[in-house]
Structure formats: structure tokens, C-alpha cells
Amino acid sequence: xxxxxxxxxxxxxxxxxxxxxxxxxxxxxxxxxxxxxxxxxxxxxxxxxxxxxxxxxxxxxxxxxxxxxxxxxxxxxxxxxxxxxxxxxxxxxxxxxxxxxxxxxxxxxxxxxxxxxxxxxxxxxxxxxxxxxxxxxxxxxxxxxxxxxxxxxxxxxxxxxxxxxxxxxxxxxxxxxxxxxxxxxxxxxxxxxxxxxxxxxxxxxxxxxxxxxxxxxxxxxxxxxxxxxxxxxxxxxxxxxxxxxxxxxxxxxxxxxxxxxxxxxxxxxxxxxxxxxxxxxxxxxxxxxxxxxxxxxxxxxxxxxxxxxxxx
Amino acid sequence: xxxxxxxxxxxxxxxxxxxxxxxxxxxxxxxxxxxxxxxxxxxxxxxxxxxxxxxxxxxxxxxxxxxxxxxxxxxxxxxxxxxxxxxxxxxxxxxxxxxxxxxxxxxxxxxxxxxxxxxxxxxxxxxxxxxxxxxxxxxxxxxxxxxxxxxxxxxxxxxxxxxxxxxxxxxxxxxxxxxxxxxxxxxxxxxxxxxxxxxxxxxxxxxxxxxxxxxxxxxxxxxxxxxxxxxxxxxxxxxxxxxxxxxxxxxxxxxxxxxxxxxxxxxxxxxxxxxxxxxxxxxxxxxxxxxxxxxxxxxxxxxxxxxxxxxxxxxxxxxxxxxxxxxxxxxxxxxxxxxxxxxxxxxxxxxxxxxxxxxxxxxxxxxxxxxxxxxxxxxxxxxxxxxxxxxxxxxxxxxxxxxxxxxxxxxxxxxxxxxxxxxxxxxxxxxxxxxx
Numbered sequence: 001x002x003x004x005x006x007x008x009x010x011x012x013x014x015x016x017x018x019x020x021x022x023x024x025x026x027x028x029x030x031x032x033x034x035x036x037x038x039x040x041x042x043x044x045x046x047x048x049x050x051x052x053x054x055x056x057x058x059x060x061x062x063x064x065x066x067x068x069x070x071x072x073x074x075x076x077x078x079x080x081x082x083x084x085x086x087x088x089x090x091x092x093x094x095x096x097x098x099x100x101x102x103x104x105x106x107x108x109x110x111x112x113x114x115x116x117x118x119x120x121x122x123x124x125x126x127x128x129x130x131x132x133x134x135x136x137x138x139x140x141x142x143x144x145x146x147x148x149x150x151x152x153x154x155x156x157x158x159x160x161x162x163x164x165x166x167x168x169x170x171x172x173x174x175x176x177x178x179x180x181x182x183x184x185x186x187x188x189x190x191x192x193x194x195x196x197x198x199x200x201x202x203x204x205x206x207x208x209x210x211x212x213x214x215x216x217x218x219x220x221x222x223x224x225x226x227x228x229x230x231x232x233x234x235x236x237x238x239x240x241x242x243x244x245x246x247x248x249x250x251x252x253x254x255x256x257x258x259x260x261x262x263x264x265x266x267x268x269x270x271x272x273x274x275x276x277x278x279x280x281x282x283x284x285x286x287x288x289x290x291x292x293x294x295x296x297x298x299x300x301x302x303x304x305x306x307x308x309x310x311x312x
Numbered sequence: 313x314x315x316x317x318x319x320x321x322x323x324x325x326x327x328x329x330x331x332x333x334x335x336x337x338x339x340x341x342x343x344x345x346x347x348x349x350x351x352x353x354x355x356x357x358x359x360x361x362x363x364x365x366x367x368x369x370x371x372x373x374x375x376x377x378x379x380x381x382x383x384x385x386x387x388x389x390x391x392x393x394x395x396x397x398x399x400x401x402x403x404x405x406x407x408x409x410x411x412x413x414x415x416x417x418x419x420x421x422x423x424x425x426x427x428x429x430x431x432x433x434x435x436x437x438x439x440x441x442x443x444x445x446x447x448x449x450x451x452x453x454x455x456x457x458x459x460x461x462x463x464x465x466x467x468x469x470x471x472x473x474x475x476x477x478x479x480x481x482x483x484x485x486x487x488x489x490x491x492x493x494x495x496x497x498x499x500x501x502x503x504x505x506x507x508x509x510x511x512x513x514x515x516x517x518x519x520x521x522x523x524x525x526x527x528x529x530x531x532x533x534x535x536x537x538x539x540x541x542x543x544x545x546x547x548x549x550x551x552x553x554x555x556x557x558x559x560x561x562x563x564x565x566x567x568x569x570x571x572x573x574x575x576x577x578x579x580x581x582x583x584x585x586x587x588x589x590x591x592x593x594x595x596x597x598x599x600x601x602x603x604x605x606x607x608x609x610x611x612x613x614x615x616x617x618x619x620x621x622x623x624x625x626x627x628x629x630x631x632x633x634x635x636x637x638x639x640x641x642x643x644x645x646x647x648x649x650x651x652x653x654x655x656x657x658x659x660x661x662x663x664x665x666x667x668x669x670x671x672x673x674x675x676x677x678x679x680x681x682x683x684x685x686x687x688x689x690x691x692x693x694x695x696x697x698x699x700x701x702x703x704x705x706x707x708x709x710x711x712x713x714x715x716x717x718x719x720x721x722x723x724x725x726x727x728x729x730x731x732x733x734x735x736x737x738x739x740x741x742x743x744x745x746x747x748x
Contacts, residue, residue, distance in 0.1 A: 006634045006668045007645040009733035011719030013478065015324065017726045019677055075674065117675035117727075201684075248680025248691070251317050297319035297689035299711050300549055301562035 019116075023076030025199045029190035030083045030238065036173055036183035040145045041091035045179045051095050053082030055102035063111045077116050081105050084124035084238060087180020088231070088278070089131065090142050097135055101127040121285040122242045125278050132278070142176030151176060155229040156274040160221065170228035181231040191237030200241040203253040204260075208236045211261020219269050232264070235277035245285040252288075252295035259284050259291075319689030323542035323550075324720045326478050326641060328517055329600070333481040337489060337596050337609040340624050342414050346615030347652035348374055348385050349399060351407040353445040354452045355381030360410050366393045369421035371591055374410045377440075383453045383655075384443040388593030388613035389414035399651065402637050402644035409652070412615070426589040432463075435504035442585040443592045443655070448472055448483075448546065448575030449638055451656035454582075457574070458505065460567035469501055470555050470566075471512040473521065473576040474539050474546030477639025479600045480659040483576050485609045486596065487514070487521035490580045491528050497583035499531055501574065510534045511555040512576070517541050543641060544718040548573050550687045562714050577658070592655055601662040603630040612653055618660055619649040633668025636661040641719045671728040682721035682731055688714055692721035692731040699738035704745065712738045 037045040060078040064071040072078075085101050105127030110119045132139045143150055154177050155165045165175050173183025181187075194200045209227055216223040226232070240246060240260055247256050260280050267276025315321075351357040358375030368374060368387040375385030391414040401407045427438035440455035460466060471494070475483040487494060498510050514522050516538050525536050537555050539545040549560045551573065558569040566573050581592060595614055600607040605626025612621055618635065622628060636643035638659055646660075653660070682692035691710060698706040707713075712735055721731040 005632060005645065005647060005649075006665075006670075007647050008634070008670055009730065009736070010640075010642050010644065010717070011722050011732060012634060012636060012640040012643065012645075012663075012668070013326070013723065014671060014728055015724050015726070017724075018671075018728065019674055019726045022677075022679070022726055072674070077677075115675060117677045243677045243679040248678060248683045248693075250320055250684070254317070292694075296691060296694075296710075297683065297686075299319070299562075299689040299714055300321075300553065300687070301559045301564065302689075302711055302714065303559075 019077070020075045022199050023080050025194065025197050026080045026238070027076060027083060029193045029199075030080075030087070030180070032186035032189050033087065033180050033183055033234075034083070036186045037087070037091075037179040040173055040182060041143065041179060045091050048089060048091070048093055048095070048098055048179065049083060049086040052086035052089075052098045052102055053079055055099045056082035056085065056106050059103055059106040060111065063107050064115075069115065072116055075116060078106060081110070081123045081127075084180070084234075085127045087234060088124065088128035088178050090139065090178050092141070092143055093138060097131060097138060100134075101131045104130045117244055119244055121282055122239055122245045125239055125281050125285070128278050129282060142178075144176045145174050154274065155225070156268070159225055159229065164225065167224060167228065170225070178231070181234045184228045184233050187233035187237060191233070194237065194241070200237070201250075201253060203250060204241050204246060204257045205236040207254055207257025208240055208260045208264075211258050212264055215261060215265040219265065221269070226268070230268070230275045231277040235281055236260075239277075240281050240284070245288055247288055247291045247295060249292075249295050249297055251297075252291045255291055255295060256284055256288065259287070319686075320684040321550075321687050321689060322685050323544060323687055324685050324723045325541075326476075326543040326723060328541075329478040330481050330484070330517065332479075332598050332600055332607050332609055333484050333518070335608050337485050337611050340610050340612045340616065340621065342389065342416060342418070343613060343616040343620045344413075345394070345617070346387070346389055346412050346414070346613055347397075347399060347617060347650075348387065348410045348412065348615040349401060349407045349652060349654060350375045350385060350409060351401055351405070352385065352451060352614075352655040353383045354450065355379065355383075355456075357407065358382060358385045360396055360408060362393045362410060364393055364395055367391075368393060368412060369419050371421040371424045371593060374412070377453075381453055381456050383445050383455075384441065384591070385410070386443050386591040386593050387412055388615060390417050390419040391415045400647065402646070402651070402654075420590075424589050426587060427585070429504070429586060432504045435500070438586065439582060441591070442581070444578060444581055444585070445592075445655050446575055447577040447581065447595070447656055447658065449642070449656055449658060451654075454574070454578055457572060458501070460565070460572065462567055463505065465570050466505060466507055466567060466572055467509060467570045468556055468572075469498065469505075469507045469510040470551060470571055470573045471498060471510065471576050471579055472546055472548070472551055472573055473512055473514040473518075474551060475518065476515055476543045476546040477641050477643075477659070479661055480598045480639050482596045482598045482609055482658045484518045484521050486577045486580055487518070487525055490584075491524055493580040493583040494525070494576055495528055495530070495534075497579035497581070498534060500582060500586060501572075501579060502533065505572070507572065508533050512536045513539050513545070513551050513555050515539045515541055515545050543720060543723075544687055547687060547716060547718055549716070562711070595653065595655060595657060597653070597657050598659040599625045599661075600659065601636075602667050603628045603632060603664045604662050605629050614655055615652045617650050617652055618646055621653060621660060622649070622662060628662055630664045632662050633665035634663045636663075641723065642717065673729045674727045676727055676729060679726060681724040681726065685720045685724045687718065687720060688716070690715055692735060695738055696729070696731055696734045699734055699741060702741070704742055707738055707742050713742055715739065
């Protein structure tokens with residue numbers, strides 16, 4: 001009996017997809033935007049991205065080693081977090097600040113809560129918010145790629161004024177802003193790639209963008225301008241769709257997307273801040289557990305029994 | 313749109329691997345012995361009616377049904393009973409078995425004659441005497457299925473020809489080679505049970521079977537329904553929903569929504585039995601897998617040791633890792649190649665060590681694929697988490713006991729978590745009231 005047969009529970013085959021393949025696809029989807037940011041803001045944006053990604057991976061490796069947890073850097077999730085975090089910083093951001101952001105995202109938000117799958121909020125979003133609150137002036141000092149002038153105005157800040165930029169500028173991203181949010185075209189291309197490769201469901205981006213468009217119309221603002229400016233495209237396709245911090249059912253995704261749109265517009269239209277995407281995502285991340293338990297699917301044959309039981 | 317919000321129930325795009333679908337069925341030579349398990353069906357095991365040294369013939373009853381939900385066991389060879397022994401069933405339980413050494417003459421039992429069927433009662437009796445059980449894999453005694461309490465409410469017969477498991481092509485061969493018997497069996501069931509309508513469900517990856525059945529239909533009320541190529545189309549509840557739009561209540565039976573479901577091979581056997589009176593002693597099954605030298609469909613005598621069947625198919629080209637009873641999604645592992653072929657087997661698959669490796673599970677990333685793939689609308693990740701916490705109340709709320717162990721959740725999981733086996737454990741925990 002040297003060659004014993006293997007006995008395990010069914011099923012005996014699994015799909016070709018894996019966590020690391022999914023994360024790699026997200027990285028691929030972010031590459032066009034990275035290229036765009038290098039073209040728009042120069043080589044410094046590439047350096048910033050590389051440093052942030054490296055810091056995220058190293059923090060993940062170091063923390064796992066420190067606490068004796070299995071090292072999970074090969075699942076590419078830290079790379080995704082690093083890219084997204086870098087995309088949320090303006091060009092010319094000091095490198096040490098990026099490393100602080102990476103520490104907050106990976107160690108505090110992700111690993112302290114148990115690592116991949118256990119974080120309650122999107123690490124990159126919290127990293128961005130922490131940086132925005134800690135280094136407010138640096139995080140809002142944007143370089144205008146055309147004039148090289150330094151200013152703190154983004155297209156959202158000047159929306160509706162005579163300084164508002166054109167749709168073409170918004171699509172191409174040749175305006176002030178953080179690295180990864182300016183070029184709407186590459187973000188949409190990346191988002192479509194994720195939808196086509198079934199990494200994400202279109203429900204969250206579509207309902208999020210749709211809600212913002214409708215509310216903009218109702219508020220008398222230019223919906224296209226609202227959709228194409230700020231962090232909306234980056235947030236809708238890449239940050240709000242983070243598996244860990246978004247609902248799983250179609251019903252839940254629908255509610256989540258609408259909620260994101262409502263909160264984003266409330267902040268944009270009524271609060272003192274110009275931009276509301278990151279806070280909207282963080283806020284909605286926190287209610288995901290409640291959305292989840294209240295939007296479970298109807299199970300086949302179960303509803304009927306309940307009705308029958310009640311009638312008895 | 314309403315279905316979209318109700319439950320996605322996407323199923324899984326499993327690989328087809330149906331390389332044997334065009335190969336004509338080959339009859340296997342006589343094995344050196346047959347081992348007839350007394351538990352080849354759902355329900356009470358049969359009781360042996362023979363003793364060591366007894367002479368038996370092809371079709372002789374060697375095990376008598378152990379109750380209403382049970383089935384007779386018949387010998388597929390003429391020969392001598394060499395021993396009554398105990399074997400390990402695929403589910404791990406011990407089972408009594410009758411071992412018969414063939415004499416090579418294959419003499420048919422003199423009592424074998426076509427049954428006289430005139431009405432529903434005699435039809436049901438005939439099916440009962442044939443030893444037929446659900447040949448799609450479940451092994452539920454067919455005679456019980458054909459005697460629903462609410463017979464007058466049954467309006468649809470569904471023939472399960474989905475064959476959604478990868479590799480298996482025996483039902484496809486049944487459609488192609490036994491077209492007449494499939495159709496005749498359907499007509500007999502419709503006639504005696506007074507069912508006006510029949511839907512034959514076949515997955516779209518079997519275009520030849522669909523075309524052949526469509527061309528062969530020569531009676532009103534029978535239609536072929538092409539099913540989407542998404543596993544598990546052959547799951548009874550999924551099949552009924554796709555063919556009739558009706559949801560079988562839980563807990564409940566297909567008859568609760570006016571439906572009787574039969575596997576295509578089962579219904580073809582009914583026709584054969586009515587013509588010849590020869591009980592269920594052989595089975596067509598697919599022998600395939602990456603290390604099988606000559607993958608093919610084989611008609612094999614029930615009770616044949618798996619080792620001899622594999623030898624008949626040219627043997628194995630490499631050291632086996634896993635050998636399966638049935639398909640890779642729901643099949644059970646064979647622990648020992650001396651185990652016999654059972655009535656409800658539709659495939660024996662042998663895989664190399666490399667193909668048999670179980671991937672290492674990683675953290676759940678809450679991608680929701682298990683939830684959106686589940687054909688029944690269950691949320692595997694929530695059930696598994698409730699199981700890990702020992703929260704029986706939550707398991708009940710999540711209807712974990714609805715799970716039919718189709719394995720779709722485990723298949724789609726990118727973190728390679730063993731969700732389906734964990735849910736099976738959760739079901740046991742629910743029964744035991746919280747104990748693991």
C-alpha cells in the first residue's frame with residue numbers, strides 16, 4: 001500500500017482564477033492611468049508610485065514577519081493598495097509622506113485588523129484621508145501640468161466659475177489634481193477592462209456614477225463636469241469596488257452605489273470641501289456589514305415555505 | 313430584472329472535458345468476480361438472499377429490498393456466491409456485499425420474462441422488481457419516485473439529460489445510442505402516470521443529442537429544452553426551475569410542484585425492462601481522466617471491481633493520485649481500487665498525482681463569487697463563518713441545510729477555500745444542535 005490514493009471531499013477541481021490573478025488584473029487596469037500620469041506630471045509621478053508600492057509591500061512583509069503571520073505579499077494586494085494610494089497623492093509629494101501613508105494603509109488599516117479580507121475600510125482610502133488631514137496643504141498643492149504653476153485649485157474647486165476647464169481637458173487629465181484621478185479616459189478604459197475580465201461587477205460603478213449624474217442635474221450643476229472631475233472615476237471603478245469593503249449581492253451593490261452617489265454629492269454641493277469621494281467611500285465602507293445582512297438573496301424554495309408556515 | 317435582484321444564481325463555468333462524447337459504447341469483458349454492495353441506493357440497504365456456495369444466474373435476485381425506500385439487487389453474471397463480506401461504501405460507511413465468481417456461461421435466470429403491465433399499479437410493481445434506482449447519481453429508488461402521494465397533481469415529467477459534470481458523457485451516449493428506448497420510456501411513464509407533458513432538458517454542449525431527440529419525437533406533449541452551459545444545470549431544483557419556472561419548496565419534493573424528474577438513462581432502462589424483463593445488472597459509464605490510457609464509455613456489469621474496469625481501458629499511464637466515483641464536482645474519492653462499480657455510477661475518473669493536488673486556501677477576500685454563483689441563492693462565506701463561530705441560529709437563518717453540496721462555491725472561490733465541505737459540516741452541526 002505504498003501508493004495510497006488521495007481521498008478528499010468534493011469538488012475536486014477549482015477555477016483557474018485566484019486571488020493573486022485578480023489583484024494582478026487590477027494592477028494591469030491601473031497601468032494606463034500610471035502612464036497618463038507620467039505623461040501629464042512627469043517622471044516624478046512614476047517615482048512616487050514606485051516608492052509607495054515598495055513601501056506597502058515592505059510594510060506588509062515586515063509586519064507579517066514580525067507577528068509570525070504567513071507572508072502574503074505574493075497575492076499582489078499590497079501592490080494594488082500602493083498604486084491606489086500613490087494615485088491619490090499630488091505630483092511632487094515628498095517621498096517620506098508617501099511612506100507614512102503606506103504605513104497607515106498597510107499596517108494600521110489592513111494588518112492590525114487581521115490582514116487581507118479583514119480590514120473594515122479600504123486601506124488606500126484611509127491612507128489618503130490620513131494624509132489629507134495630516135498634511136493638508138501639501139496634499140492640496142497641485143501642479144498645473146500646462147503652466148507648471150502651483151495652485152490649490154482643481155477643476156472641482158472652480159466648477160461653475162469662468163475658470164472651469166473644458167470637457168476635453170477633463171478627459172485627458174491635463175489639469176491640476178492627484179496623480180491617478182485626472183485622466184478620465186484611462187480610468188474608464190481600466191474600469192471597462194475590469195468589468196470585461198469579470199474582476200468587478202458593473203453595478204457599483206454604474207449606480208454610483210448614475211446617482212451623481214442624476215443628483216447633479218437636480219442640483220442644477222453640469223453632470224458631465226461632475227462625473228469627469230475630482231476622484232469620482234478612480235473611486236467608482238477602483239476604490240468603491242474593493243471586494244473586502246463592498247457588499248456582495250446585486251441588491252447590496254445597488255444600495256451601496258446609490259449611497260455613495262448621495263454622500264458624494266452632499267459633500268460636493270453642501271459641505272466646505274470641494275471633493276467628497278474618499279469620505280463617501282469610507283462612510284459607506286462602514287455601513288457595508290449592515291447592507292450585507294439586510295440584502296441577502298432570496299433562496300430557492302425558501303420564501304414559499306415561510307408563507308405556508310405563516311398561514312398555518 | 314426581478315431575478316437579478318432576487319438571486320444571481322450564476323452557477324459556474326466549469327470545463328467540459330467531454331472528450332469521450334463521440335465514442336461508441338464498448339461492452340466490457342466478463343470480470344474475474346463481481347462484488348454486489350447491498351447499499352447501492354438511498355434508503356434502507358437490501359438484505360442478502362443468497363449464501364456462500366449458491367448458484368446464481370444473470371438476473372437472479374441476490375438482495376431483497378429492505379423496506380419501501382429500498383431496491384432489489386440482482387446478479388449480472390451466472391456463477392457461484394463465494395462469500396458474503398463487508399466493504400466500505402464511497403461515503404465511508406460499512407456495507408454488506410455479495411461476492412460472485414462468474415462461471416463464464418452467462419446463463420440467464422429462468423424466471424426472467426417481460427413483465428405484464430396493464431395499469432399504474434402493475435407498472436410501479438414492474439419498476440420495483442427491476443431494481444432501478446436514479447441513475448443520474450443520486451440512486452433514489454425509482455419505484456418510490458413513480459408513486460407520489462399527489463399523483464393527480466403531477467402535470468410534467470422532466471427528463472434530466474443535462475449531464476453538467478465535466479468529463480461524463482454516458483447520458484449523451486444514451487441519447488445517441490438508445491434514442492428509441494429514451495422516447496419509449498418517456499411514453500410509458502406518461503401513459504401509466506397520466507402525465508400530459510414532458511420536457512427533456514439537455515445542456516447546450518450536446519448539440520448531437522439535442523438534434524437526435526428533436527428529430528425522434530413522434531408524440532404530442534414531449535419537447536426538448538436546451539439548457540445553458542452553466543454548472544449545475546442537472547441539479548434537480550435548478551432543472552425544474554429552468555424547465556417549468558417553478559420553485560420546489562424547501563423542505564419538499566419535486567412532486568410538490570407537480571413534477572417528476574427522471575434521469576435519461578433511468579427512463580431508457582424502464583423501456584428496456586418492459587421489453588425484456590432483465591433487471592438492472594449493467595451500467596454504461598464514462599472512464600476518463602488524464603492517466604487513463606483509453607478513455608471511453610463502457611457498458612460494465614454492476615459489481616465489477618474498479619481495477620478490472622481500468623485494466624479493460626488500457627490501464628493507467630501514471631501513478632494515480634485520485635480515482636473518482638462520478639464527476640469531479642460531486643464525485644466521491646475511491647479509497648481502494650478493489651471497490652466495485654455501483655448502480656448509480658456514471659463515471660470512473662482517474663487523475664495523476666499532479667492533477668489531484670488540493671490548492672492551499674488563503675484568506676477570504678469577500679469577492680462574493682460564492683454567493684453570486686450559488687444556484688440556490690445561499691451565501692457560502694456567511695455560512696462558513698457562522699459554522700466557525702458555532703452559531704446554529706445564524707446557520708438556520710442562512711438556510712445552510714438547503715445546500716445540496718454541488719460544489720459550485722468551492723469551484724469559483726479565488727482563495728481556494730473548501731467552502732462546500734465546510735457547509736456539509738455546518739449541516740451536521742445544525743442537526744446536532746451546535747456540536748461540531
